[in-house]
Amino acid sequence: MLDLKFLEIENDSQWDSLVLSLDNYSFLLSSFRYKYNKEINEKSFRFAIYNGDMFQGVMCGSFGKTKLFGKYLEFKHSPMLKDNSEEIWRAVLEKCKNIAQENGCFMFRVSPLYTTNEVLEGLYQKLNMKKSPIQDIDAMISQYVDLSKTEEELRHDMSDSTRNNINKLTKNTDISVKIFKDNSQFDIFADFHNQTMQKKGYTDRSTKSLLRELQLQVDAGSCYMVVGYYQNKPISIWQATVYGKYMHIYQAGSDTLFRDKNIRITYLLYWECVKLAKELGCKTLDLFGGMVPEGYDGKKHPWAGVSAFKRSLGGKRVTYMHSRDYAINKAMYNLYYVYSYLRTVLKGYPVNW
Numbered sequence: 001m002l003d004l005k006f007l008e009i010e011n012d013s014q015w016d017s018l019v020l021s022l023d024n025y026s027f028l029l030s031s032f033r034y035k036y037n038k039e040i041n042e043k044s045f046r047f048a049i050y051n052g053d054m055f056q057g058v059m060c061g062s063f064g065k066t067k068l069f070g071k072y073l074e075f076k077h078s079p080m081l082k083d084n085s086e087e088i089w090r091a092v093l094e095k096c097k098n099i100a101q102e103n104g105c106f107m108f109r110v111s112p113l114y115t116t117n118e119v120l121e122g123l124y125q126k127l128n129m130k131k132s133p134i135q136d137i138d139a140m141i142s143q144y145v146d147l148s149k150t151e152e153e154l155r156h157d158m159s160d161s162t163r164n165n166i167n168k169l170t171k172n173t174d175i176s177v178k179i180f181k182d183n184s185q186f187d188i189f190a191d192f193h194n195q196t197m198q199k200k201g202y203t204d205r206s207t208k209s210l211l212r213e214l215q216l217q218v219d220a221g222s223c224y225m226v227v228g229y230y231q232n233k234p235i236s237i238w239q240a241t242v243y244g245k246y247m248h249i250y251q252a253g254s255d256t257l258f259r260d261k262n263i264r265i266t267y268l269l270y271w272e273c274v275k276l277a278k279e280l281g282c283k284t285l286d287l288f289g290g291m292v293p294e295g296y297d298g299k300k301h302p303w304a305g306v307s308a309f310k311r312s313l314g315g316k317r318v319t320y321m322h323s324r325d326y327a328i329n330k331a332m333y334n335l336y337y338v339y340s341y342l343r344t345v346l347k348g349y350p351v352n353w
Helices: 012-020 031-040 086-102 118-126 151-157 160-171 186-200 207-219 265-279 304-312 330-346
Strands: 004-008 044-051 054-066 070-076 107-111 141-146 175-180 223-230 233-243 246-254 284-286 316-319 324-327
Touching (some): 004 086, 012 031, 012 054, 031 044, 031 054, 044 086, 070 086, 086 107, 086 324, 107 330, 151 265, 160 265, 175 265, 186 207, 186 233, 186 246, 207 223, 223 265, 233 265, 246 265, 324 330
Antiparallel strands (some): 004 044, 054 070, 107 324, 175 223, 223 233, 233 246
């Protein structure tokens, strides 16, 4: 008999131990991410799910707003369950629905980290939950590098040009890399992040807000800054977030004024991240999104260049199930769906992945 409970966990260590007991997860389910969400969102919550005394999984939710359609509820990289029964999934999605209704949302969205799940897919169909009319945000398609492989095996998995670039950079005495586990490089990161946004013409949350998130990671001992130098001057930076068995390459930026095209230092930053992740005992290096869907390689796509670069590093592309939406206000959701679908497609992104 089902005796499902949704318990809010206040203790961060207890929460993280529960998340890390799951087969799959990401730092978006971490306590430091939850703290950040509580600071920037109207309301955020996290539940540990129990059936009687048996731990079943977790769900983390937060609210967002659109100017045209109002409030919505989303669950990034969750819910995640140990028991894959339809009965439990149905109860969990009903809980999501109740929270959304109680808070005046026109829909809720779930994005659990399953590559396949026939039980959940079948329930999506029964509940008429639509595929979200968005591109694959939040690393729902990513490139994973298996760190159980030796360095020699990882080099073999790279493209020839990537391997050659790393070899040349390693021998170049003008090039160096330093790794920091504090906020001492935040000013450099902020400068490079702003330059990169301006050059590539995309919008992001404010740099101040991003640095606040990274500070919470520093406080948790999970943030690493991998900085590349040319003749002792910083020219590029990768930010890595460590959580459990994963190292996620979460943020990056470069000095766009540095024009020496023969210095492709990002390849070396990747390799230094690989070595750092192995040293820390991580099992997987997650390049965290920026990948085009299967079948779009070589085609026009805003992320085509980034995706090709990440594929050249080796590893494998992992595609999680498409995010799904449940309409609370069907009329409002239908208007939102058309608007979001057209907006995404007109920007050059496919919504089917």
